[in-house]
Amino acid sequence: MFNVLFKKLDILIIRSFIGPFVITFFIALFVLVMQFFWLYMDELIGKGLSIWMIVQLLMYMSATLVPLALPLSVLLASIMTFGDMGENFELVAIKSSGISLLRFLAPLGVFILLVTGGAFVFNNNIIPVANLKALSLLYDVRNSKPTLNIKPDQFNNDIQGYSIRVGSKDEDGFTIHDIIIYDHTDMVGNNKVIIAKEGQMMPTADKQTLIFRLKDGWRYEENYKGGMHDAEYPQTRMHFAKWDKVFDLSSFNFTRSNQDLFKNAYQMMDVKQLYEVLDSFDRNSDMSYKAITSYVAPYMTFNNKLKEDSLLKIKLAGVKTPARAYDSSFLKLIPEDKRLVMMQTVSNNMRNLKALMDNNCLNEKLQKEKTMQFSVEFHRKFALSFACMLLFLIGAPIGAIIRKGGLGLPLVFAVVFFITFHILNITGEKLAKSSSLPPWAGMWMSTFIMAPIAIWLVITATNDSQIFNKELYLRAWRKVRGYFPSKKSALAK
Template identity: 45%
Template sequence: MKKLHFFIIKAYLRPFATTFLIVLFILMMLFLFKYIDEFVGKGVDWFTVAELIFYANASNVPLALPLAILLSSIMTFGSMGENYELVAIKASGISLTRAMLPLLLIMTVLCLTTFYFANIVIPQANLKIASTIYEFRQTKPSFLIKEGVFYDGIDGYSIKVEKKDEETQTLHGIILYDHTKGNGNTTVLKAEEGEMYKSADEQYLILKLKNGVRYEEMRGERNRNQRERLVRVKFEEHEQKFLLTGFSVADIDEDLFKNNFQMQNISQLEYSADSLNEKRRQELKRLATDIAPYYIYSRDSLFAKYEPLEFDFKDPDFLRNIDENDRELVLHSALGYMRNVKSNTSPAATQNAAAFKLVKRHWVEFHRKFTLSVACFVLFFIGAPLGAIIRKGGLGLPVIVAIVFFLVFHITSTIGEKAAREGSWTPYAGMWLSTAVLIPLGIFLTYKATSDSSLFDLENYIRFFRKLNPWRKKAVLPKKETPGPL
């Protein structure tokens, strides 16, 4: 390898390391902002927070690499162009594409690293983050209850607390509505304070209330005094038990637990998608078997026993062909058939749509693992020639240009992914939309950079539009006077 190659690699690695750490830090701060209200002041030890940050940074590596590659490529070649180093390289007979060759080896390593993180590290990191948060919420059940807000995550109950001690997890000003009887707000418990913990066998969640009152509105009965409808019981201590199966701990973690495709690699995603498709086919076959008895006109044996009558079903008066005594029976029978078919098809249609959407999400995640690694190559072939064209280094203009092109990449990726999730496009077309948009742009910029095009020279555009102006004034040169004869 020539000294020039070492020079280019060294010039590239410095801004790449800086930009990568900056982008990774920004993504880490976004993760902390997402969970800051849930962890700060909740008694979470620093080791747990550090563990979550570590796993979050590991999962953010494939997201930080494309932007870092784009920004560092623009900064490297922009700085070399600004310092006339590219001019010296071209003067020695080395083209721009040849000067980019040593960086292609680095891009290959970064692409493979991105794919490894997307396929292996991210699923494991998501699983670790989910299990850590889930374990913390299981050990501290009052974690999900917010101050001044009714919490309906317990089946059949609604609870509200005025204040919560973050250190001891003691609840103050408790209001508990019991809806298990299905009679509305007929049973209410109010207590000054209480605490929530799990039973020894971890089967029940216990809410221990202190200094409270239980109000229960009894339904009035005949021959009874109406004043006895309201029952009020004061207590110093009272334990209310809830089954842990009805405690919706996973409601907030829907993206972490329900969407488990985020914790799978490509082979697992492919297997899960095929399994879901097979399950959908089996459910459709079962549905066809269940509703087949209601379509008696499709049976061949029926026409062998009875002579069919000629009906024009488009005629609103076709019922006149049926005997008047049997007409009502026929209508009730048909209505019953339709209701039975609807009762079978409506839930099946909902389940099939949900399963179809889940299959799409699996394939979207499958293609994402490849698009992130390919994006590193594409953004490099945009950033390197773009830096050679603008010929500006540092963190000024290169950052602005990099943000613009990264926004194009991000917006097209978001549009394609949303269309793929909703089923408007196939997952393949939606996830590869940004790559299809940026590849022609990278080829165009590489061509312009190798041909020394002044693509961002403002004077060229000013001269071009001046030529298009038909009313421009032409400069009138003064006539030279010819000297007369002496």
Template identity: 40%
Template sequence: MTFGTLGENYELVAIKSAGISLQKAMRPLIVLILMLTVSSFVFSNYILPKANLKFYSLMFDVRNKKLAFLIKPGVFNNSIPDYSIRVDSKDEDGKMYGIMIYDHKGTNGIPKVILAKEGEMKKSKDGVYLVFNLKNGVTYEEQSNSNGVYNPRQILSRTRFKETEPKFDMKSFDLQKTDQNAFGNSTVMLNLKGIVKKRDSLTKQMDTLNRNTARTLGNNFKQNNLAAGYTKLKVVPKKIDNVMLKSIPNGSRLASIQNASNTVSVITQSLSNGAPRQEDLNGEIIFTSVEYQRKFTLAASCILLFFIGAPLGAIIRKGGMGLPVVIAICFFLIYHIVTTVAEKSAREGSINPVFGMWIAFILLTPLAVFLTYKATVDSALFDVNYYKQFFIKLFKIKQRS
């Protein structure tokens, strides 16, 4: 936008006529972009991890916050300690119908059951209790035996009511701050030093897992040559053809097949147990490499997009919020799409994580160099009249030939 305005008002022409090249005119903005680049790196390495840590810990608390209005029809809700609540339906005003409440508080394992046709939840005036206003219902309560022995003649009381208001303690609804250290090992919440440390730790875990798997599999194929080195008898090596059972005596074939089957089962079980863990470790190692490179690509993108945008403005010679903004958005979308696709491929293990995170920079750097060169030599790259005259001359040449 800045260089487009300068070009539109012929101020770039005045600057160049004074002997100042385009690169020299771009120096103040280059200094500004370098400051933004350093600030972007510092932000992504120090500030962003802490912001992610606070964001994810707070989001975890909000997700686990116990709210009564989250009661879903047809599902028992255990958000309130010692109570299970189920409703058949619920309208937009918060009124609930077909209410069933199991009260396990102080009943020695025998719940108190409350059934009501309709009801509504609200807070008490002091905000300490959650009041459930129930209408037209029945309460069933069975008295527990004091000695703990079942008595078939225990007393069951049934009470009908037109309206009642059981109270629930609101302490369980308080939002407790989760310890942020519980999320501190997440990759997106680490700086460069933390990512390197985590990647080394994951690599050691992967090496240990591979070593243990190889040792477990190797033990199943280990040969027990007990007589080796203790006899001077020379025995001709026995040749085994494709059908191995022919080389085994008839009386030992069944035992050999069973032993082989057990060995295969052990190997299959070992691989099935280790493969998911190995896949998870490999995915985490790739993700640490991706996040490590992201710290630098975010900063490098500032320089890359500047050397695309500034020469484009000088070539197009249009300022303001019109064409320059449209072209800038197009190039930003190209950069963002290439980066997103490459990052996804890198996280899936299809390409190298380092190459995947830098591929957009690699692809667009030649374009930035080309546009800077064209802007320096005053190329009419986007001049419609230039192309019109070019094709007219070309058409005349073909007619003469």
């Protein structure tokens, strides 16, 4: 009988959780995607992107935001589920049957454990591909030219090599008046100018070219035959009744970059690839330290050991010169005609050695920053996956304590705890990337700080504590206020 009861309770709690979990997940994902859209709106509008291209970008970005939306949905759904059960006295009935809160949490804990494992698989296999697609597409969008938009009484320089101004446009958007076109394609200034009273802008069907059909105008052209300093610049002036000026718009086409150029970034790798890259960084670091000795050796000749058969050592062996002491400066031992050459040689050697060491230190600094980025990404995949279990252990006891369902009070607690978790996570990541903390400590800092809170909340909910009960604090405040008589009672006395 108890086994049947437990099975029904397990099914009840899981069914009660799945509904809010799915709804809150898509709501959280939608909010995060809209946040991205508003952040990059200025760079997306006016680029002539098709609806399918925008849908692709939002779809890829949605996949990259799943690691953040999943813990938030787990937290909010946990508070809503247990808050609703507490509000309907279901938790009271279950506890009165002798079933503890921990036993009641067990089936949902197993379910969240599966969600945590699924989150890790998603972070490790799907996120790198989604990042590759999303970031490469976002890079192409941000670097694409805006669509050509020629406004009245403004010079437009969007078409390379040309500066175009129209005095006015008719309501049809094609007929233009008072046109001035400066042709800079020869790279010698305003040597070609086109002026027309009116005309029409006619883009071709494939949007590759733009035709200005000009009427009643003049073409001016100066020929620089003798160079920029020649005093005579012959000028040619031609009148036309009708003339078509064709502009190439192929540079406005949206082109995709080769995605292979982005594959070596840390965001595009799974755990295995990150581990291999970090291992290669460690080996290269060891080799760079060993290579410093070979770099310095040519400039530190006093420390070099001469071979037995070297010509210098043979010559030094035949010289018998007594040791000479010097009182103030070693330069006194060098002939005056060679001192300047010796000092220049030493100065050049020290300058070269300093430049070599500075370059090696810079490379080591860049390598360390790169190592930090890859190491942070390695721990991120584990930390954000485990966040689902952590926030569940926070949300479930909070819901059991506040005993309020719906999206009111549970949403407030969910937002507060998630923002706290997110701020701690971002702070730890920045501290790790700045080398203030080891990567593992920075990425797991939020977990280390909030895990004791989760344990305390579970213990508090198990003991039926009323820490979030408003009446508890109001009674305490009335009791404290009773020790301090008010002004009216003092005057009455």
